[in-house]
Every structure is written in C-alpha cells, then in structure tokens.
Amino acid sequence: MLKFDRELFVQALNEGALGKRGELERVVDEISGKGFSNIFLIGSGGTVAMMYPFEYIFKSYSALPVRAEIAAELLVTDNRQLTSKSVCIFASVTGTTKETVAAAQFCREKGATTIGLVGIPGTPLAEAVDYAITFGREKHAFDVFYLQLQILTTRFLQQNGEFPQYEQFAAELAALPQGMVAAMEEFDARAEAFAIKHRETDYHMLVGAGNLWGNTYSYAMCILEEMQWIKSKSIHAAEFFHGTLELVEKDTSVILFKGEDATRPLVERVERFAENITKELFIIDTKDYALPGISEEFRKLVDLNVNWALTSRISAYLERERNHPLEIRRYYRKMEY
Template sequence: MNNDLKNVYFVACGGSLVDLYNSYYFLKNNSKSISTGWYTANEFVYDFPIQLGKNTLVILCSHSGNTEETVNAAILSRKKGAYAIGLSYNKDSNLFKEVDNSILYEWGDKFKVSRNPMATVLEISVRILNKIEKYQHFKVFLDELDNIDKVVQNAIALVQARAKKFAVNYKDENFFQIIGSGATYGQAYGFAICSLMEMQWINATAIHSGEYFHGPFEVADNESMYVVLESLGRTRSLDERAKLFITSHSKKVEILDAKELGLDLINATVVEYFNPILFYTVLSEYRSQLAIARQHPLEVRRYMGKMSY
C-alpha cells in the first residue's frame, strides 16, 4: 500500500470480527484522512461500501481460514480493486488463497498476547496511521505492545480465585448483561455472543455503557446479572456511571476494572486501546471456569459445524 490509501475496512465473523473492533475504533478516532468500517463478512458481500475499490485496504480474519463468508469477502475485495490482507491460524487456509498478503498468527499461549490477531492488526493499523499522518504516539504505542504480555500475565494470576468464585456463584444464571464502552465494547459483544451464547448456550447481551441509561437500566433489579468492564481511558466515566447505578440496584454484579488489573502500567496516551487485549484474556479465564462449574466444555456445539445452515 502507498500514501494514497483512503479507506480501511475490517471484515470477519464472530470472534474474529471481535478481534478487529479495537483497530477499527483506533483508526476511526485517530485518523483525519482515512475512512474506516467494521463489517460482518456476509453483510460486506451483499452490501459493501461504495468506496470499496482502488486506494482501499481490506483486512480480513478467520481463525480456521475457511469461513465461507470471509473468503467471499476477500474475493469481492480484490475484484473491486482493493488490496486484501488475510489473517489466520491455518497455514493452508482458503482465505490465504484469495488475498494479496497473508499473516499466519500465533495462538494458544495465553501469556503471550502481543502476537495474537487482535494485537497484530492493531499494530498494522498504528503503522498505517503513522505512515500516512505521522501518528504522534507511534513510538510509545510500539513500546507498550512489547509490555502488554507482562501486564496480562499479572492479571491472569490476579483473577484466578475471582473467576472460580464467579463460576460457582453464577453457573445457574440464564441471562447475562455485559457492559462496556470505547474500544472495550467489542469485548462486551464478544463475551456475550461467543463465550456465553456459543460456548455455554447461555442467553446474553452486550450493552454500551453510554446507552445503558437510555433504556436498558429499566430492567435492573436484584435478579439481574451484570458483568461490567471498566476501562482505562477517555470513556471510563461512562463505565463508572453505569457501575454506580448497577451496584445500587442489583446484587449480582461482577466488576472487572482495568486499573485494578494493572493496565495503568501502560502509558496513558495509548492505554485505552490496550483494554480489549487485557479484557479478552481475563474474560477467557472467566469462561473457562464457568465451563468447569457448569460441566459444559467450551468446544461443545449443537449446530455450528454439525449441520447445514
């Protein structure tokens, strides 16, 4: 890609789409010249943005590398003249056959998150912005990408007992409300649709902290179950406001505070974009303990990959 880049689109499905939200949020809020969008792959195929074409970069992600909708989105992107980058854990993926550049990312080591797809795409986005607009926090950002693994390692140790207690206390809940804001909203969405609905067959919804007082707070009572993701950065006050109301009206609340979990070790100028990396790993500990307490392995599916749909 060259300095004529005008559009960057992030395209995937499910958990891979969640991995891309942070980078979309970063470019949306920091670039003066780049138009950006975050699309579930099949919608992108059927209703693509009019700007798709020359001077467009499309970043696609599929863990298996064979998600049909994402592969089709890659084919469409190149057909329209865009440059396509594909990320996958599978070196033999179909996605890699349909993109201009392939990135095989690391997976499986929960203590090494700086090379997972979320962090990898975030680094790409930061480098793009710096190349085109000279991003003022570029060096700080790269330095902190080297530091996030240690922060996450400490947080994993910190939440072990809490995650087990959470799982024992709430294993029989049938509906969870996940609250978050800013770049972290993607993790609220991901924990709801992937960790709880897909992996545990529990109904859940993600609610933006800023939207909480525009409808959803009307259902708050002592039987409502909440998980509040309290970020560090400019939208923290939104989370704090929601937390204050929720803890006053419900007895079933789990609060994950990025500051308490050690994210304040990251430079304040860029910390908000590291919230999702931290929360993904911490929430993975929670879902693992929930799976143990409910005797429902994370890998079990009723429909996904079991039938035609």
C-alpha cells in the same frame, strides 16, 4: 491456574505477533507508499467484534475513513465506498470461515488491497488475500490477532502522520504479554468465584463502551451464548439508559467492562445505577492491573488485550463448573443453514 500454560501463552504472543512486527510494518509501508482511500475491517462473529476496537482507535486518532463491516452483510450490499483504492483487513482463526473467505474474494475482485490475519497457513483465507500473516496455531489466536491489529493500526496512523509515538508504543508492546499474565494471575481467584456463584445463572447483561465494546459483544455472543449456551445481552453503556435499565432487578447479573479510554465515564454511569439496584454486579476494570513497561498514555490502547485475557479466566472456570466444554456446539458448523 486452571487450563493455562504461561510459557505457551507468552510464546504464542511473542512469535505470532511481536515477532511479526517487521512483516506487519512492511505490509503497511508498502500499501501506504502506493496510497489508498479508506480502510475496511472485516470479519464474522467474534472476528468482526475484534475489529470494533480498532475502528474506535482509528476514529479517535485519525481522519482516515475506516469502518468495521460484517462479512456476510458486505457481500449483499452495494457499498459504494469499497473500491480499488480500499484496504480490506480480515481475520479468521481457522482460515475457513465461509463468509469471511467469500468477502475477501469479493474485495479482491473489486481491486481492493487485502490483508488476512490467519491462524493456519495454506487455508482458504490465507490463499484469498494479497498479504497473509499466519502463525501456525489456533491456541491464543485472538490474543495474537489483537497485538497484530495494534501494530497494523498504529503503523497506518504513523504513516499518515497521526501517531508519532509509534516506535515507543511498538517497543513497549514487548512488555504486554508478561503484564497480561500477571493480570490473569491476580484476577484468577475472582474468576473462579464468579463461575462457582453463577454456574446456574441463566442470563447475564454485559455492558461496555469504546475500546471494550467489541469485547463486550464478543464475550456475550461467542463465549456465553455459543460456547456455554447461556442467554446474554450485550449493551453499549451509552445506550443502557434507553431501554435496558428497566430490566434490571435485584438478582440480575450485570457484568461491566471498564476500560481506560474517553468512554470510561459512560460505564461509570451504569455502575452508579446498577449498584443501587442489583446485588449481582460484577466489574472487570483494567485500571486495577499494573502493566509494568506500558506508559500511562498507551494504557487506553491495550486495555482491550487485558480485558480479553481476564475474561478467558472466567471461561475456563465456567467450563469446569458447568461441565460444558467450550468446544461443544449443537448447530454451528454441524448442519447446513
């Protein structure tokens, strides 16, 4: 596969997330033992998008008050729910995202308990939080963060008496990296064909819901817009029929992210509509991939990992076909704004 090191990928997830299970559990157990009133999942850009699936999972399983927040917005609003009894979880690959670091400092000043998932130790975010979970690399950081957040989320649920399956789920996560690799290998030819066909396409609609809404938003914003300078729109499947449907034409690129949680029928409704209008419908369905070692009841908790891994294959081929390295920026971190 183009620009993919299977051993490095599996090693990153095993060392950065699965190998951190004990540390993550100790953090959750200590915080739960002291008691807390609510949880804030805080990030900027791609990292706040990363938090949306876990807000959704908490809402699906728990009575705990949990909310995903954009770091910069949190800083300028007087959120009365943020108190010394809050738990605030942050993520940053580099540990230097200004808004996220400032939000961590802000929450800590409020007396909240802060947890930071950070690629690089010794960076500002790692220094700003009460508990820093670091793994020493940037490569595959989002894949690592997803696994870390799954352990944190389900451990909080277990400690709150809402996820008795935790031990089984956490044990099964050990099989996920290999399952993701197998899915990527199976999807790779489709990813390459998509990139070749759409190398000049200047606009894409991306549709998702539930666990995959964060990925939908993130792929449109972070990959297509920021890293490839392609105009895109992320649309929640539940809202697609309130405006956006009128823009679909026979050559409109519509990309559907189909997951396995309760919102799947919402995406299928968009699929039924789009397949009758556009000839450029592309569907990424996590249900198409076997994931050996993952129980059926847990697939809806890991579809986000699989979806993100699959989209990374599209990114690799878009970079090649468009001769546009993913690292190039015109404005982001290039100028003051």
